[in-house]
Amino acid sequence: MEIKVLKDILGANEQIAERNRQLLDSNGVFAVNLMSSPGAGKTSLILETIKRLKGETRIGVIEGDVSSSIDAELIGKEGVPVIQINTGGECHLDANMTHRALSNLPLQDIALLFIENVGNLICTAEFALGAHRKVLISSTPEGDDKPFKYPLMFHKVDVVLVNKIDLLLHLKFDTVAYKKAVKNLNDRVEIFEVSCTTGQGIDQWLSWIQNQMRFFENLQER
Amino acid sequence: MEIKVLKDILGANEQIAERNRQLLDSNGVFAVNLMSSPGAGKTSLILETIKRLKGETRIGVIEGDVSSSIDAELIGKEGVPVIQINTGGECHLDANMTHRALSNLPLQDIALLFIENVGNLICTAEFALGAHRKVLISSTPEGDDKPFKYPLMFHKVDVVLVNKIDLLLHLKFDTVAYKKAVKNLNDRVEIFEVSCTTGQGIDQWLSWIQNQMRFFENLQER
Numbered sequence: 001m002e003i004k005v006l007k008d009i010l011g012a013n014e015q016i017a018e019r020n021r022q023l024l025d026s027n028g029v030f031a032v033n034l035m036s037s038p039g040a041g042k043t044s045l046i047l048e049t050i051k052r053l054k055g056e057t058r059i060g061v062i063e064g065d066v067s068s069s070i071d072a073e074l075i076g077k078e079g080v081p082v083i084q085i086n087t088g089g090e091c092h093l094d095a096n097m098t099h100r101a102l103s104n105l106p107l108q109d110i111a112l113l114f115i116e117n118v119g120n121l122i123c124t125a126e127f128a129l130g131a132h133r134k135v136l137i138s139s140t141p142e143g144d145d146k147p148f149k150y151p152l153m154f155h156k157v158d159v160v161l162v163n164k165i166d167l168l169l170h171l172k173f174d175t176v177a178y179k180k181a182v183k184n185l186n187d188r189v190e191i192f193e194v195s196c197t198t199g200q201g202i203d204q205w206l207s208w209i210q211n212q213m214r215f216f217e218n219l220q221e222r
Numbered sequence: 223m224e225i226k227v228l229k230d231i232l233g234a235n236e237q238i239a240e241r242n243r244q245l246l247d248s249n250g251v252f253a254v255n256l257m258s259s260p261g262a263g264k265t266s267l268i269l270e271t272i273k274r275l276k277g278e279t280r281i282g283v284i285e286g287d288v289s290s291s292i293d294a295e296l297i298g299k300e301g302v303p304v305i306q307i308n309t310g311g312e313c314h315l316d317a318n319m320t321h322r323a324l325s326n327l328p329l330q331d332i333a334l335l336f337i338e339n340v341g342n343l344i345c346t347a348e349f350a351l352g353a354h355r356k357v358l359i360s361s362t363p364e365g366d367d368k369p370f371k372y373p374l375m376f377h378k379v380d381v382v383l384v385n386k387i388d389l390l391l392h393l394k395f396d397t398v399a400y401k402k403a404v405k406n407l408n409d410r411v412e413i414f415e416v417s418c419t420t421g422q423g424i425d426q427w428l429s430w431i432q433n434q435m436r437f438f439e440n441l442q443e444r
Binding site: 037038039040065066067068070089090091118119120121122123126139141142143145146148149150151152164166167170 | 259260261262287288289290292311312313340341342343344345348361363364365367368370371372373374386388389392
């Protein structure tokens with residue numbers, strides 16, 4: 001019974017996510033669903049990406065949090081369109097919340113949309129939002145055993161960003177074993193090692209984003 | 223409708239949690255519900271506590287994870303009774319899962335029980351398990367803004383352990399502002415700064431645990 005209710009909820013969510021995707025496509029907006037544990041660096045990565053790409057790419061942001069608007073205020077200072085979603089008690093964004101946020105964004109002025117999900121490695125993986133790509137930020141201080149503990153998340157994403165590699169010197173974190181565990185769960189995932197503090201590895205992330213956007217634009221033009 | 227269902231679920235959970243509490247009390251087991259983000263140091267704290275108190279206190283552990291039994295295996299090596307709960311997809315333990323684990327532990331041989339909850343700052347705060355105290359581990363690399371983003375968690379716990387303070391030198395983390403934010407949400411909370419890597423601050427944590435246990439034993443003897 002409980003499982004049936006969950007299936008119904010997820011099924012309804014998929015339908016709304018599909019409508020979100022159509023809305024994004026019709027406006028030429030490439031959207032990324034950004035997920036991580038609390039404090040792994042989602043907002044820092046968005047800020048760094050905005051600073052580096054601002055001149056050439058029109059960026060927009062949806063900020064998802066249980067409460068507060070701290071992140072939206074930080075992003076807003078960069079002069080890009082941003083909408084804060086407060087989920088109340090929910091531990092993830094869903095397609096419906098995303099739809100309401102999309103209705104309040106100037107989609108015609110946005111080419112790249114980041115949807116920063118709630119800080120959580122579990123439920124966020126289950127709910128489609130309609131984004132074109134799913135990206136996980138995994139922070140080195142969290143330890144190298146996370147793929148074993150949160151397999152669904154690692155299975156579902158297109159990219160894993162291993163963030164805070166500037167701290168590796170001070171941590172026990174086996175990068176080789178970690179990558180192997182991730183690839184075992186998902187052999188088509190791309191893994192980039194980055195630090196939003198030192199800027200290390202950010203260029204590879206930006207190249208990936210720009211390639212994906214070009215691919216998306218070519219699809220749209222057909 | 224959705225809110226009513228949630229209220230019913232939480233109400234039923236509270237009843238089972240109350241029965242868990244009675245079971246713990248009747249066996250003289252003092253139980254701590256340990257919560258945090260993924261990788262903040264729950265298992266490391268339990269291991270450190272076992273190592274320091276093993277000679278004098280009979281410890282048991284319930285390990286909660288979405289999947290895997292990595293943590294239970296680590297704990298088991300210390301020779302203490304441990305039960306792994308795998309929640310499947312659920313992002314938190316509930317009183318019912320805890321009840322099943324309690325039924326499989328030798329409660330008469332345990333004086334101090336750690337219940338390591340699933341790595342999640344949101345739903346874990348909502349579900350009572352029947353434990354006597356709730357403890358949050360908050361890890362410095364997660365940043366000092368967590369009280370604003372996860373207020374319910376900070377509101378509900380008896381202790382906040384600020385872990386990984388050995389990394390403070392390499393991070394932007396304003397300890398004074400953080401503590402003020404925590405106290406604003408919860409003025410009776412106790413805050414300890416610790417490092418499970420260097421052992422710093424662990425003595426204060428052990429004193430707190432031992433004081434709480436003495437208080438509990440005195441209550442039981444009345």
